[in-house]
Amino acid sequence: MTTPSWGDVDNYLVETLVGDDPTLTDALAANAAGGLPAIDVSPAQGKFLHLLAKSIGARRILEIGTLGGYSTIWLARAVGPDGKVVTLEYSPQHASVARANLGRAGVGDRVEVRVGAALETLPVVAADISTDGSGPFDLVFIDADKVNNSNYVNWALRLTRPGSVIVVDNVVRNGGVADRESADPNAEASRDVLELLSAEPRLEATVVQTVGSKGWDGFAYALVIG
Ligand SMILES: C[S@@+](CC[C@H](N)C(=O)[O-])C[C@H]1O[C@@H](n2cnc3c(N)ncnc32)[C@H](O)[C@@H]1O
Secondary structure (H helix, E strand, O other): OOOOOHHHHHHHHHHHHHOOOHHHHHHHHHHHHOOOOOOOOOHHHHHHHHHHHHHOOOOEEEEEOOOOOHHHHHHHHHHOOOOEEEEEEOOHHHHHHHHHHHHHOOOHHHEEEEEOOHHHHHHHHHHHHHHHOOOOOOEEEEOOOHHHHHHHHHHHHHOOOOOOEEEEOOOOHHHHHHOOOOOOHHHHHHHHHHHHHHHOOOEEEEEEEEOOOOOOEEEEEEEEOO
């Protein structure tokens, strides 16, 4: 018997624990039809985010990096009909595909897609929170332009409360994070954000490496403690 690959194992795990989900499959097909790159989280990772949000009883989630809304659907399902997901996306085309996917998934009413560079829309989100009294986010999922990860963590700290969770995706970068010689700006940004997570007294953080259909990567998990 040949040794199963990471992809084989991921397929097996998804068959066993995630199952067929036509809504999500249709969303990925709509992304492909709309010309979006297939850089969504994997099904197993999407379910992990969903379970994480449910585990902490998240009612308000901020996502930075929507793409076609694949991870957004998983998160929106977790907050329930009275919850809210605010998701930030630079590309109007990605946002338009995402809105259609979210509508078909039956969660469009609980998701707000804001279009623009996140560093420009985050101050608007912050201003809205302070004027409409909606309060801090319980979970922030950071999955956009990796070079701004440290900026996004600093924003997440302003928009959360002790007990909130911040997840930063793709920090391992095929091992590049540990290659201090690497000139890859995304790997350098990973090192910067991990140093920030380590030095920031309001956070306790770790990283879980992942392998599977999306290759070798990992996510940072940070708990807001103060
Ligand atoms: C990895 S994809 C997000 C995948 C999505 N979270 C999922 O799993 O389905 C990254 C997204 O971030 C968006 N993006 C890149 N730079 C951005 C920025 N400065 N502000 C907001 N979004 C940005 C990209 O257009 C892309 O759609």
